[in-house]
Amino acid sequence: MQPVDLGKFDNSHYHPGRSRLLQAAWFFAGLPLLRSACLPASGVRRSLLRLFGARIGRGVVLKPGVRVKYPWLLEVGENTWIGEDAWLDNLAWIRVGSNVCISQGAYFCTGNHDWTDPAFGLIVRPITVYDGAWIGAKAFLGPGVEVGECAVASAGSVVTGNLEAYTVYAGNPAQAIKTRKVRSGS
């Protein structure tokens, strides 16, 4: 008989940090509005996320379809873009710097499980993306990942380790493929 018993899973030590009432308000009202295409402007989306506790900098662009698990665990700097259908699954903090591009369909995964544990205990780890980085379309970032300044996770890459600054990564698993040089501004 195999040893895993999900009936023994105990999530009582995890708490996302707000009341159940606020969680329900986000899930049934805030999130559907955030994802909706009927809000064409980023400004309304920024206000909505801030209303639920997110720290969102000036000039942040938010496209339709963006999904955030818990807005109060989200911090985004200035002039950062979050593309269509990006999914920030923040059971733990997701911190995104300024001038970051998160392209369409990117997925940020903060939850893991202890697979040596018969009760499959939950492990959550934050994700941090530093200034100037680019997370490509449909890229996957795993729990605990830190993306260095101006690093690039290419479209479709699967990232489970930290990414060095000014370095371009691609593949599954993602590997460094070249250096990113940025020209001086005009």
Place this chain on the structure above:
Amino acid sequence: MQPVDLGKFDNSHYHPGRSRLLQAAWFFAGLPLLRSACLPASGVRRSLLRLFGARIGRGVVLKPGVRVKYPWLLEVGENTWIGEDAWLDNLAWIRVGSNVCISQGAYFCTGNHDWTDPAFGLIVRPITVYDGAWIGAKAFLGPGVEVGECAVASAGSVVTGNLEAYTVYAGNPAQAIKTRKVRSGS
């Protein structure tokens, strides 16, 4: 002139096994309800799937956004979790054991095509996931795949062959990377 002619595709030998009326009822009523976030509780989702012929064990957790092609070709054991936006595209049987975790965004593909055939004939093959296995977030399982007891398909992996029991796989194509050891239960 190239030889493929999809106008000659003939799907008349394939039948999913229920009446067109029931298929339509699932497609237009059951499935939208299953996917909806307005059903917060797993119990209602389990009942809905059972109503359309699925065999769903006790304690199965079903998150919003789960998609099932034909419920009458789905069998799930006890205490299994099916995560947000998991897509069980079961043109053929999908059988999932007990204490399995299918994480968010996982996709199970049972349909293939004969690419040597100018008419691109459909080939369907079942997928089987044995007890205690874990299919990670955004993982892909292809037609005919069998996932052994307590095996792990890591997040983002693309699986087209069988996975050995108690073994962890990652990458595209997925490859064995380590053994999974599970501690004795307390």
Place this chain on the structure above:
Amino acid sequence: MQPVDLGKFDNSHYHPGRSRLLQAAWFFAGLPLLRSACLPASGVRRSLLRLFGARIGRGVVLKPGVRVKYPWLLEVGENTWIGEDAWLDNLAWIRVGSNVCISQGAYFCTGNHDWTDPAFGLIVRPITVYDGAWIGAKAFLGPGVEVGECAVASAGSVVTGNLEAYTVYAGNPAQAIKTRKVRSGS
């Protein structure tokens, strides 16, 4: 201080080619209708795309959930299939031949950014898929990709270079794995 400044991003040189009014009509009315599962028949979807300027050949099959950015930048031949949740993100032309199968969840990405540019300038490049090719489920095609006649991008593959005719590719990044031989038609 890092050099990327998305506040300097200037998209004024890019124009998708129709009036803002038509763009809005597509975004708020046409596209939701195209994606909706309430249109079961391909015929209505073909007409809808043509109404907004797409060139769609006879016998094209369009499943629910298909997403097209700008229909007037889309050309599809005859008897081609476009599967559930396929996403044709055509900032530039996407041209698809006849008898092509684009499977469920495939994503066509035509937009890139100049990562050496502090203002992260947009670069768009067309995608072309020649007759008889197959783009597998959840496959990714990047900007500028040309898929040769009867080539196959396997399910889950990430394609950033051109694919040779009659060749099967798999993996991330996609690599040639075998030749595709098609039998003579009956």
